[in-house]
Amino acid sequence: MLMTETAAPAAARPARIPRWLAYAAAVVAGGLLLVSFPPYGLWFCAPVGVALLACAVRGRGVWGGLGFGWIAGVVLFVPLLSWTGTQVGWWPWILLANLEAAYIGLLGAAAAFATPLFLRYRWTWPLMTALLWTAQEYARSRTPFGGFPWGRLAFSQADAPTVRYAVLAGAPLVTLVVALAGGLLAFAAWHLASFRQAPAPGRVRPGVLPALLADLGAVAVIAAGALIPLVAPGEGRAVDIAIVQGNVPRLGLDFNEQRRAVLDNHVSATLELAAKVDRHEIRRPALVVWPENSSDIDPYVNADAYEAIDRAARTIGAPILVGAVLAPDDGHVRNTGVLWIAGQGPQQQYTKRHPVPFAEFIPMRPLVRKITKKVDLVRSDFLAGDRPGLITVPAEGGSFPVGDVICFEVAYDDIVRDTVTGGARLLVVQTNNATFNTAEALQQLSMVRLRSVEHGRPGLMASTVGVSAFVSPDGRAYDATTFNTRAALVRQTHLTVVKTPATTLGGTPEAVLAGLALFGLVMAGFVRRRARVQHTDEEEA
Structure with missing residues (x-):
């Protein structure tokens, strides 16, 4: 039987953290994600950033999740992409950063929407956190105008054991593992913070064991990367x-x-x-x-x-x-x-x-020229x-x-x-x-x-x-x-001539993971609908 949140008193497990704390968590999440990338290279901050954002949006409405996700995205992408404004000014930089942040906002909205699923089946929270991050990167790498994958979680992990997962299924698997570790950290933190009642004499505090197992799981999925064999540099x-x-x-x-x-x-x-x-x-x-x-x-x-x-x-x-x-x-x-x-x-x-839009070719040139004449610096569009x-x-x-x-x-x-x-x-x-x-x-x-x-x-x-x-x-x-x-x-x-599993599988794993994220959201929709029907029945009774 699946373990559900009803196993403990509802009052012991609040659905969400206070709004002021959610704001702080979203800001710190974006900052931690930022410093996981070069030139800082603090790769271990990435799963912690994922965890804080997961806690910030849990239990919020869809619009609240969108807002907190967007805040984290802005804190991440505005400084991460600051180099884009080095020569062309601030507005293209800020526009691009906000566009990228919007995808993190959609991630936050989706996670907030899925909260009833997390409440009913606890184990789905870390898993859905990982799947939603992978799906967000899937979309951001393709849209609009062919996408802009900069700032994927996987690209922060070049010095981490998790980079080795890339040999199995590429960058999407690395992102999945990092986000899964973050989801497990969020799960652990939530359980420790949620159980406020004093334990019975001689008993362990109720949230300690699940939190410990989740923390160990987060460490395990990261450390396990070190066990994955790679192609030896001296071959070939x-x-x-x-x-x-x-x-x-x-x-x-x-x-x-x-x-x-x-x-x-x-x-x-x-x-x-x-x-x-x-x-x-x-x-x-x-x-x-x-x-x-x-x-x-x-x-x-x-x-x-x-x-x-x-x-x-x-x-x-x-x-x-x-x-x-x-x-x-x-x-x-x-x-x-x-x-x-x-x-x-x-x-x-x-x-x-893949010529770069607005740098090597100008989409909607007549319209964009009304915003800035700098589009004319690209005198001729590059042909792909x-x-x-x-x-x-x-x-x-x-x-x-x-x-x-x-x-x-x-x-x-x-x-x-x-x-x-x-x-x-x-x-x-x-x-x-x-x-x-x-x-x-x-x-x-x-x-x-x-x-x-x-x-x-x-x-x-x-x-x-x-x-x-x-x-x-x-x-x-x-x-x-x-x-x-x-x-x-x-x-x-x-x-070298060795063909890795990632090369063989290509884009299939990422598409499957994105599909599983969509399936999870559909299931969350059913859970939400069932909860509304049950609530209506109780009121009528």
Whole structure:
């Protein structure tokens, strides 16, 4: 028989905490979630933040849950996304932060709606907390305009044992585990606080045992991640890979006006790297990776840019994966990764599949222009690519495939997975952080680390200004550069071929978890209806 809340006097278990305390809990919840992400990296604060929000919205009306969830979301996303306003001003930053916070608000509303289910079946509270967080991220990663998954619980866990869950079912499972731990902590806290009556002589306080079991459960689900085996970093064919971080003359939106200087910086840094190869200080790399926007001059149509890149490739004696902006005659521009072979020029390319709305293309441009003229900074909308970023690199000992994703695409599960199912043995993230700051770069690097664990692939992030780094399949980062500096990194990388369960399962687990959350809300609706009918019957009697 299922254990229900009616097992104890109703007066002993209040349905909700006082409103002033709920406000405080929502604010602190958002703050704890914030510091779980880089640059703070206090990953263990994430489940505590989840727990506080769960307590804040329990027993509230739907509108109350929406409000407290939104408060927590604002406290989280306004500072987390502050880098989005570094160059374009405060209003796009605040608008985006509030949009993201609205999803946390909907999470709070759903949790509040489900309270009767929690009251009837106690064990559903931690489980539904986990499912609702996963469903919220499912929706936020897809809507509107293709979604914006920044700030997923999973992306705060790169240094935690829970990151290892990614190898089983990707980022959604990591989020589920973190939120489940939070739900168990909320369950424990509620039981300790709810039982105010003194225990009978010789008896333990009634709420102690359930609270202890829930706390142990929270610790167990987090610690169990350490037992999950990962792909060993030393497995697979060894190749030397180079990252060139050429830097820009100055940070800001006008990096586009520094296009030749940025290209020259990456060329000269590559020539310096080639000189070290000639002096036998380092081995010749099999591939050199330049970041996104390393050549915003289209080398297909500009002879000077073509010659500069080809000279760098000839001198280093290795293919270069160039981050280029192409501007063909069709009126659209494309953000691309171009594989450049010395003496042969561009041979393969990947076009970014998920251009960033309001940055690389402007939805509803006439309407948005009435709000701000800054939309005209994006003079031409970027055209999306239609195929995964699989690039085959020719090399001594045989060619090898790499999976190229560009900038924010690393946050999208399917875009990264498509490269691995296509055969990629190395994950490459080309990015340009010149319009942002160190916090954004570190947050992005944490995503690369999770992706390497998820798919059992070595990875790297190449940035114009930093942070650039190599990542092993166990999620550890190596040789990370400092921000706004010039650097060239070379590291031996082992190209893995193991297919993880997460790669095999793809998006199925997340869809199932979102479906279970919806099912739970339907069941909560039945419980609410049954309670109303029972209440009506009692009044009539």
